[in-house]
Amino acid sequence: MSKLLIVDDEESICWGLSQLGESLGHQVRMASSAEQALKFAEEDRPDVVVMDVRLPGMDGLTAMEGLYDRIGSVPVIVITAYGDLQTAVEAVRKGAFDYIVKPFDLNQMERVLEKAIDESQRDELTPGEPRQVDGLVGSTPEMQNVFKSIALVAGSEASVLLSGESGTGKELAAQAIHRFSDRSAGPFVAVNIASLSEGLAESELFGHAQGAFTSAESARVGFLEQADQGTLFLDEV
Structure with missing residues (x-):
């Protein structure tokens, strides 16, 4: 009892x-x-x-x-x-x-x-740390599960895979995870992978030094470096 x-x-x-x-x-x-x-x-x-x-x-x-x-x-x-x-x-x-x-x-x-x-x-409970939040709304059981998942993964340093149909709010969920994480003071960088050409994808993501290839007239900071200390959201993977 x-x-x-x-x-x-x-x-x-x-x-x-x-x-x-x-x-x-x-x-x-x-x-x-x-x-x-x-x-x-x-x-x-x-x-x-x-x-x-x-x-x-x-x-x-x-x-x-x-x-x-x-x-x-x-x-x-x-x-x-x-x-x-x-x-x-x-x-x-x-x-x-x-x-x-x-x-x-x-x-x-x-x-x-x-x-x-x-x-x-x-007897394995450990109370979490408080966060101030705002954002997504929804009252269905499915949305409540989404909210709880966001709350749980936001404190993790692990990479997160967000899956769902087009238009279901994956980027909103990614932004929410960023806002509630320890990286919230850093940048949130969203990249549409489908829009990157095959030949330039590596340069866009990782950057390049001046003269690294024929058309590299100046150095470029890649998306990964832009997202340093923040969150990189890769859309349309």
């Missing part, structure tokens, strides 16, 4: 989630504000926290940081009626285990809860 802390100022949400938690065999405690939740957490450390973003007084994302300061790492499932990229990235960067957009399906919540409980038992 695990201890769940449900934090929401809507009684119906608290009641529904408490019924779900108890039906799964867990001990549930409810709080109607972030301040009350922090008090309850210190009194009796929860294994998993389910917290709304918009709360009276302190908001849920700020409360997450307070939880980590007081009781250490704990899986926090964020619930929100505002399924935008800013909320997604802030939640993930501040260490949220997952986030779910209202109205949500209890079957979905059950799956996420059980994963969070498994995670708490492994």
